[in-house]
Amino acid sequence: MKNPPNSGPRILVSGWVGAANIGDELIFRSLVAKLQGRGVQILVMSTNPDETQRVHGVDAVGWYDAPGVTRAVAGSDAVIFGPGGLLQDETSIWNLPAHLHRVFAAKMARTPILGLGLGVGPLGSGTSRRLVRTALRRTPITVRDQESATLAAECGLSNVTVTADLAYGLPIPSAEPADRIVASFRPFSGGGGVVPARRSDLRSLAPDDRVLAAASALEDLSRRTSLPVYLLAFEAERDALYHDLIADHMTAPVTTGVATVDTVFDEVAGSRLVVAMRYHAVVAAIMASRPAVVVGYSPKVRPAAHLLGRAGLLIANDPIAYRDIADGAALLGRDADVAVAREERRSAEIGNDVALDQFLSSL
Numbered sequence: 292m293k294n295p296p297n298s299g300p301r302i303l304v305s306g307w308v309g310a311a312n313i314g315d316e317l318i319f320r321s322l323v324a325k326l327q328g329r330g331v332q333i334l335v336m337s338t339n340p341d342e343t344q345r346v347h348g349v350d351a352v353g354w355y356d357a358p359g360v361t362r363a364v365a366g367s368d369a370v371i372f373g374p375g376g377l378l379q380d381e382t383s384i385w386n387l388p389a390h391l392h393r394v395f396a397a398k399m400a401r402t403p404i405l406g407l408g409l410g411v412g413p414l415g416s417g418t419s420r421r422l423v424r425t426a427l428r429r430t431p432i433t434v435r436d437q438e439s440a441t442l443a444a445e446c447g448l449s450n451v452t453v454t455a456d457l458a459y460g461l462p463i464p465s466a467e468p469a470d471r472i473v474a475s476f477r478p479f480s481g482g483g484g485v486v487p488a489r490r491s492d493l494r495s496l497a498p499d500d501r502v503l504a505a506a507s508a509l510e511d512l513s514r515r516t517s518l519p520v521y522l523l524a525f526e527a528e529r530d531a532l533y534h535d536l537i538a539d540h541m542t543a544p545v546t547t548g549v550a551t552v553d554t555v556f557d558e559v560a561g562s563r564l565v566v567a568m569r570y571h572a573v574v575a576a577i578m579a580s581r582p583a584v585v586v587g588y589s590p591k592v593r594p595a596a597h598l599l600g601r602a603g604l605l606i607a608n609d610p611i612a613y614r615d616i617a618d619g620a621a622l623l624g625r626d627a628d629v630a631v632a633r634e635e636r637r638s639a640e641i642g643n644d645v646a647l648d649q650f651l652s653s654l
Contacts, residue, residue, distance in 0.1 A: 299330035300654050303367040305393040309337035313525040314571030316552040318374040321457040323347050370397040374408030374457045380419045391426040405650040406432030408457040411439035413590050420446045433646045436594040454642030458574045464556035472520045473559050474566035478533045479588050504610035506540035511617035519544035525569045580630040582622035602628035
């Protein structure tokens, strides 16, 4: 049933929530704050409904519960598709069909849709681009960077507004800089095939060239800066094991930890320098106004890295290139440059609020 006359609209959020990826939890937290501030009743699709209800305090339906999702779409006043990097075929050929199935379901139910804070790409096939065009060609969407907007246009989408990642709408961390390097690596097997990347990243726990190169580079960086290394996992299931492998091959002072959505910004802010491989580790560095070395494991991290300007160093995800991580020592003290990028992103992120207000007023 639709909401009674005197209640706010009931919005179903179709993103990627509950999978213990801190980046996805950060952008959902920002969305929850926006919606609750506007009196919206929130229902979200989650891979772990109980945990989502505990962490975010909102109702959730199982992401894989097809009958429950169908009922949720039909019983909602609107659907928000996003936020996050949903429009890509990099991790698996199944990613786009799985996410866009919800969009088609909403259209069949004649439920209004808004795409909010989306990342677009990589889209490696013409089939993927046609699927995106078919699903979203008349849907208003906001995207988190110009690169996403360009690719959306190449797919044939025209109702696109460039804003910023929703995590930039969260409160600025208050932690003071501490004498350490925060590093966040992730395993990555390439994905894009039948087996999703998250299923194949840790097929072997034997140290590979990347693990040994990362350990060596962090050792060198630690020596050059006289700072210990703190390996911070943004996804416990995958990153923590990988970090343990790296730490096992280091003799420089190193500790490990697992971030939570409540602590991650302050943990990153408690550093002098960040080494970031995950997209939202770069976002966290910018929010904390800390310079960063960015490992370009995926095209999506490059636009975020470029925001850092002279306070950032982008290197390839290649064991040979990892030796350049130690050159990040030259970035120390450039926090003010990062603060400029942060304020620009926070201003751009307000565009998501504008789009949301326009959408809600149309319901």
